[in-house]
Amino acid sequence: MKYKIKFITVTLISILLNLSLAGCWNSRELNSLAFATSMGFDKTENGILLTVQVFNPRAIASQKSVNETSVIVYTEQGKDAMEIIRRMITQSPRKINVTHLQTIVFSEEFAKDGISDVLDFFSREHQFRTDLYFAVAKESSASNILNTLTKLDTNPSDKLFSSIKSSDQVWAGSRSVKIIELTNSIIADGKSAVLTGVEVIENSKDKDTVETLEEMKTDPVQIEGLAVFQKDKFVGWLNEDESKGYNYIMGTVPSTVGYVEDKSIAKVTLEVTGTNTKQKADVLNGKPAINVDIDVNANIEGTNAEFDVTKEENIKKIEKLAEDKVRKLCDEVLEKAQKNLDSDIFGFGEVIHRANPNLWRSLKNNWDQKFTNLPVNLNITYKIRGTGTITKSFFTKEK
Amino acid sequence: MDGEKSFNPNIVENLNRVKITFGNSVDLSIRQFDMKIRRKDLKLAIIFLSGLADKSKLDNLSLELNELIVSEICNQDTLDLCFDKLKTSLLCESKIHEGSDYETLYNQILSGNTIILADGCNKFLVLNTFGPEGRSITEPTSQTIIRGPKEAFTEKISINISLIRRRIKDKSLKIDNMAIGSITKTNVAVMYLDKIAKPDIINEVKSRLSQIEVDGILDSGYIEELIKDDPHSVFPTFLNSEKPDSVAAGLLEGKIAIVVDGTPYVLTAPALFVDFLQVSEDYYHHYIISSMTRIFRCISLFLTLLVPSIYIALSTFHQEMIPTTLLVSIAAQREGVPFPAFVEAMLMELTFEILREAGIRMPRAVGSAISIVGALVLGQAAVQAGIISAVIVIIVSITAIASFAIPNYSMSNAIRYLRFVLMILSATFGLYGIYIGLIVLILHLSKLKSIGVPYLTPFAPRIAKGNKDTFFRFPLWKMRYYPKATAKTEGPRIKMEQPVPSAVKEDQELS
Numbered sequence: 018m019k020y021k022i023k024f025i026t027v028t029l030i031s032i033l034l035n036l037s038l039a040g041c042w043n044s045r046e047l048n049s050l051a052f053a054t055s056m057g058f059d060k061t062e063n064g065i066l067l068t069v070q071v072f073n074p075r076a077i078a079s080q081k082s083v084n085e086t087s088v089i090v091y092t093e094q095g096k097d098a099m100e101i102i103r104r105m106i107t108q109s110p111r112k113i114n115v116t117h118l119q120t121i122v123f124s125e126e127f128a129k130d131g132i133s134d135v136l137d138f139f140s141r142e143h144q145f146r147t148d149l150y151f152a153v154a155k156e157s158s159a160s161n162i163l164n165t166l167t168k169l170d171t172n173p174s175d176k177l178f179s180s181i182k183s184s185d186q187v188w189a190g191s192r193s194v195k196i197i198e199l200t201n202s203i204i205a206d207g208k209s210a211v212l213t214g215v216e217v218i219e220n221s222k223d224k225d226t227v228e229t230l231e232e233m234k235t236d237p238v239q240i241e242g243l244a245v246f247q248k249d250k251f252v253g254w255l256n257e258d259e260s261k262g263y264n265y266i267m268g269t270v271p272s273t274v275g276y277v278e279d280k281s282i283a284k285v286t287l288e289v290t291g292t293n294t295k296q297k298a299d300v301l302n303g304k305p306a307i308n309v310d311i312d313v314n315a316n317i318e319g320t321n322a323e324f325d326v327t328k329e330e331n332i333k334k335i336e337k338l339a340e341d342k343v344r345k346l347c348d349e350v351l352e353k354a355q356k357n358l359d360s361d362i363f364g365f366g367e368v369i370h371r372a373n374p375n376l377w378r379s380l381k382n383n384w385d386q387k388f389t390n391l392p393v394n395l396n397i398t399y400k401i402r403g404t405g406t407i408t409k410s411f412f413t414k415e416k
Numbered sequence: 417m418d419g420e421k422s423f424n425p426n427i428v429e430n431l432n433r434v435k436i437t438f439g440n441s442v443d444l445s446i447r448q449f450d451m452k453i454r455r456k457d458l459k460l461a462i463i464f465l466s467g468l469a470d471k472s473k474l475d476n477l478s479l480e481l482n483e484l485i486v487s488e489i490c491n492q493d494t495l496d497l498c499f500d501k502l503k504t505s506l507l508c509e510s511k512i513h514e515g516s517d518y519e520t521l522y523n524q525i526l527s528g529n530t531i532i533l534a535d536g537c538n539k540f541l542v543l544n545t546f547g548p549e550g551r552s553i554t555e556p557t558s559q560t561i562i563r564g565p566k567e568a569f570t571e572k573i574s575i576n577i578s579l580i581r582r583r584i585k586d587k588s589l590k591i592d593n594m595a596i597g598s599i600t601k602t603n604v605a606v607m608y609l610d611k612i613a614k615p616d617i618i619n620e621v622k623s624r625l626s627q628i629e630v631d632g633i634l635d636s637g638y639i640e641e642l643i644k645d646d647p648h649s650v651f652p653t654f655l656n657s658e659k660p661d662s663v664a665a666g667l668l669e670g671k672i673a674i675v676v677d678g679t680p681y682v683l684t685a686p687a688l689f690v691d692f693l694q695v696s697e698d699y700y701h702h703y704i705i706s707s708m709t710r711i712f713r714c715i716s717l718f719l720t721l722l723v724p725s726i727y728i729a730l731s732t733f734h735q736e737m738i739p740t741t742l743l744v745s746i747a748a749q750r751e752g753v754p755f756p757a758f759v760e761a762m763l764m765e766l767t768f769e770i771l772r773e774a775g776i777r778m779p780r781a782v783g784s785a786i787s788i789v790g791a792l793v794l795g796q797a798a799v800q801a802g803i804i805s806a807v808i809v810i811i812v813s814i815t816a817i818a819s820f821a822i823p824n825y826s827m828s829n830a831i832r833y834l835r836f837v838l839m840i841l842s843a844t845f846g847l848y849g850i851y852i853g854l855i856v857l858i859l860h861l862s863k864l865k866s867i868g869v870p871y872l873t874p875f876a877p878r879i880a881k882g883n884k885d886t887f888f889r890f891p892l893w894k895m896r897y898y899p900k901a902t903a904k905t906e907g908p909r910i911k912m913e914q915p916v917p918s919a920v921k922e923d924q925e926l927s
Contacts, residue, residue: 034842043846044732046757047750052735052743074747116736117743144736172744 048074051111054088055120055174058135060127061124065173068160069105069113070174081198087172090164100139116152119178120150122159122215128244128251136249139196149276150181153251155216155246162217165237167287173238180240181213188259189264189273189382198255203249207366210246211263214254215239247360247385259353262346265311266363266395268294274318277338285335286319290402296365296374305369305376306392313343316403328405340399348397354388361388423516427535429460434463439521442523443467444525451485458498459535470547475665477530477543480506488740499537508563509577511544527599546906548572553579556658558825561697568658573603573677579660580675584667588612588708594625595631603677604639612670614904621672621685636676636683645865650833652826653866655687657766662696686866686902690886693717698889707888716818721831723815724761725842725850727807731757733846749805758843760804764812767794767835771814 045404057068076087091108105113109177119148121139123132139145154162163175176385185193194212198317202210212238218237243255255263264270270292278284293312298305317326317335354362370377426432431446438444443466450457452648454577462481464474482507492498514541515521515531526533528546553575556568569576577591595601604625608618616882624643633639638655641647655671657663658680663673666684674683684691684701693713698706730738738746751905753760778786799806815835822828841849864871872883879900884890893914897907 044843045735047731047735048753049736052740052747054740072744074744074751114735117740119740146736175740213495 045112049111050114051089051109052114052117053214054172055122055163056115056118056265057122057124057126057154058098058127058128059160061094063103064095064162065091065096065098065127066094066158066160067101067105068092068163069102070136071109072172078258088174092160094389098135099142100131100218101263105165114144116144116170118149118151120181122154122162122337123212123251124154124157124159125244125251126247127159127211127312128153130147131249132246132251133249136196142199145196146195148195150178150213151196151199152177152213152240153183155214155241155244155254157217162215162238165217173182176217177238177256178270180238184240184289186271187273189261190271191243192264192269193258195409202364203246203345205367207361207368207370207377207384208249208364209360209362209385210253211362212244212246213240214244215243216241245352245354245360245362246359247358251354252360252392253358255350258346259350262343262350265292265296265313265343266347266350268292268311270313275339275342277335277342279334280337282323283322284319285317287339287401288318288334288381288397289313289315298362298365298369300373300376303376305373305380306394307365307368308396308397309347311343311347311398313341313397313399314402315399317401317405320410325409328407332401336399336401339401340397343397344395347397351393355391356389359385359389361385365391365393378400388414423518423538423540425536425538427461427533430533431461431463433518433526434521438525439488449481449485450834451529452488458495460870461533462530463525463533464530464545465525465528468526468548469530469545470528473543473545473547474530477506479543481894494516495534495536497687499534499539499541500606502532502534503541506541506543513542514539514542515542523601540689541872547574547678548577556741557693559658559662560821561659561695563700564697565659565661567660567681569660569682573605573675573679573682576660576675576680576918577607577684578603580664580667580673583660583664584609589627592622596630596639598629598631600632600634602633604633607667607673607675609670612668612903612905613672613736614670614902617686617869617902620867621674625674632678635679636674636681637679639676640683645776645867646863650830651689651861651864652692652824652830653685653687653864653871655684655691655824656681656826657684658682665696665699669899680784686869688869688901689861689871690874692824693822695823699892703889703891710889711885713821713823716821717831719820720815720818720828721838722850723811723818724765724835725838725853726847727811728757728761728839729842729846731851732843746805746807747805752802753805754803758839759806760808761811761839763838764804764808765815765839768812768816869901874899 042398051071053069053071055070057070059066059068071089071091073089089109091105093101093105093108095104098251102115104115123135139149158269166191181191184191191213192211194210199210199212202208215416216239218239242257243260244251250387256353261273261275264273270289273289274286274291276284276286276369280396291314295310297308299308299309300306320326354360362382367390368379369380424433431448434446435444445462445464445466448460448790449460449462451460452458458657462477474606484502489501489505489646492501502843503512503514515524520542521531521540524542524815528548530543530545532541532543550572551570553567553570555566567579567580575779581589586609590610594604594606596604597927606618606622606625617675621643625639628642630638630642636656640652640656644653646653653660654674655666657666663682663684671684671686674685676683693710698710724771731750735743736863750757755763771786771794774788775783795809798804799809819828819832822831838850838853841853845852862870862876873879874886881897882899882901886897891914893910895911896910898909900906
């Protein structure tokens with residue numbers, strides 16, 4: 018009997034404690050949270066201007082079409098990023114939740130001052146995901162980019178996220194950068210960081226309405242080139258061709274399309290199916306040199322009617338032309354990086370470090386200066402693997 | 417009490433006593449007749465309860481008695497000789513014995529047997545004529561299958577025993593009878609295969625049954641509750657089945673069947689956790705298909721237990737774990753809903769439980785009204801009114817459908833009850849609460865025993881060969897040995913290798 022009373026009282030007390038002490042610790046209802054999907058950092062005189070783009074469930078929820086945009090943008094100023102996010106509660110009726118953040122955009126001025134403080138915040142705060150994409154806004158402010166509506170995805174940051182992700186897979190004109198790669202590049206002595214570039218096509222009319230959006234012919238937010246950093250400060254841009262060359266040298270071209278042109282053959286389109294790049298360091302008389310071997314595999318995607326792809330010498334001609342083109346792209350980017358920007362974005366310093374640590378120790382300081390005189394030899398082999406599903410074009414005139 | 421007095425040979429006195437004891441009930445039949453003995457008339461009387469005695473047996477008895485009276489075989493010198501001759505001449509009954517006190521007289525009449533009293537004799541004859549009307553053998557109502565025998569047990573214990581005997585024609589099948597319940601005196605039979613079942617388990621079951629002291633046993637559920645190892649656990653430790661092939665299969669593995677008169681549900685002990693997820697149909701289909709079906713059943717077990725709790729935990733505590741696009745659509749649906757996720761889920765689950773219970777109890781005439789009310793009003797209209805979100809309707813439907821995929825009703829009841837406990841835990845502690853709940857559940861299951869055999873055999877304690885029949889069903893020719901948990905011998909029970917058609921065998925000889 019005593020055991021029974023004890024058992025009952027213990028059970029009752031545990032249930033009561035469960036309900037009162039646990040007190041719904043950390044439980045937040047879904048409609049008391051605002052999920053931020055993009056953040057933008059701008060520089061102001063006093064500190065940082067933070068723009069947060071939050072998605073609006075009501076616009077998706079209602080069955081009648083509302084004239085509300087699917088995202089809502091909040092802007093706030095301050096000195097410290099975390100403090101600003103909290104201060105946004107003065108504007109937003111719901112608490113800003115950063116766990117679903119997809120992209121972060123910096124403005125050029127902000128990036129010129131150095132992004133390592135903000136990066137510490139991103140790596141330390143437990144609520145941030147590690148698959149965030151970082152980008153730098155070209156010739157515009159980050160809040161401008163976040164304030165622009167886009168066409169296909171109703172959620173603009175979704176669109177930005179997907180664009181960056183897809184470009185990684187099918188377009189060599191830019192690439193995606195996540196936080197771990199970014200931090201590693203910044204702290205490494207022999208490598209500098211690059212970030213995706215985003216720009217807004219300017220429109221003379223007011224951008225914030227859905228009607229204006231429908232009138233525009235191109236999507237206002239586009240990915241363009243790469244931003245180059247020295248340590249953690251922004252120094253310059255690579256345009257589309259230079260970014261392609263960068264990707265070739267780094268070996269991160271998954272698949273892309275280009276064309277070669279010549280007087281005798283008009284134009285042939287090539288689809289690159291894969292590249293294989295090896296970077297090796299050679300030391301001659303205490304001076305380092307880098308050899309880059311690039312193997313490119315491609316398929317012919319389009320020819321002009323006169324061109325006969327079944328002949329061996331024609332294929333060799335195409336290969337030579339393509340090789341020259343790739344070499345030109347790589348030379349352009351090497352020139353830009355070595356002469357204009359003084360920033361070793363290719364990681365050649367790390368390659369030398371791995372090959373010869375003793376030599377590296379003496380070169381480590383001021384590597385960016387020494388990088389400008391580093392001889393780089395390119396060795397490009399271009400192989401055309403296939404011609405698609407037909408050999409000769411349908412439209413060849415028989416001679 | 418009549419039993420203390422010795423038996424009065426006067427027939428008139430005895431008949432009066434019987435009439436008074438049974439209170440002149442209308443189904444007590446007393447027939448008197450005479451038989452010639454030494455040129456005098458011997459008064460005989462037949463007593464039976466017309467509700468309990470089998471009509472055809474009584475017809476046979478009357479025919480035989482008629483012949484005996486005419487042929488005068490019983491015309492012997494002494495009354496005792498006459499009595500013995502009568503006893504040995506009656507051939508129609510399988511059992512015929514004597515009795516000589518009033519308690520036996522009343523008990524035998526109440527058991528449906530016929531009593532023959534002779535005037536001047538202080539013994540009486542008892543003939544086995546029990547055979548009341550009952551339901552005939554029909555299809556099982558609750559455990560339906562597609563392929564397999566469609567006979568089900570009925571309420572008569574003799575038919576149930578014969579259904580099992582028909583399938584196991586072995587002389588080691590032993591049946592022990594006992595009468596349990598001081599007022600109902602229900603017939604309970606314990607059946608087992610002597611050469612396979614473990615003797616400890618047999619003795620344990622018999623001793624537990626003999627310790628039952630209640631006034632009435634109306635269903636095998638009473639017996640289950642009274643001999644359980646842990647009466648406070650919601651998990652069933654006895655497998656109840658309406659189908660004779662399931663019970664026969666259990667007997668072949670060394671289990672013990674408890675057949676209770678008056679109910680078509682036969683208990684099988686010891687029952688393990690995996691037994692409740694198995695259906696006899698698994699053995700009648702191809703082994704790969706059965707294995708996949710079993711895996712689906714296990715998945716539905718987890719679904720019915722965890723889906724509402726996981727929804728509550730993820731949407732209230734751990735929003736970061738939901739993929740962003742799914743989160744957008746869930747958040748969109750929850751706009752304007754006044755209740756928190758936990759209250760929503762609880763409301764819908766309770767509504768479904770009420771619907772389910774009403775569906776079982778209501779008369780068939782209003783059956784369609786329930787489906788209309790349930791589907792349209794509670795589901796569709798509530799979502800459109802903005803009281804609940806559409807996601808919760810989907811979740812409750814998945815949970816409900818998955819709970820019907822568990823073959824044994826007792827087990828699905830247990831899981832249903834636990835689902836509510838897990839929902840409360842997840843609403844207060846999030847995923848952490850679900851983990852704690854599952855850990856406590858597994859601890860409880862590991863501790864549970866069914867007649868001394870641990871509930872989670874063959875997972876814990878791990879019997880390597882025993883896993884051939886749990887989540888997968890290995891082909892029949894691979895399950896060579898008896899299950900160690902319930903059988904006393906190892907086997908082998910299957911003495912063939914994989915079946916090979918004779919054409920292939922000849923080829924092998926040639927090569």
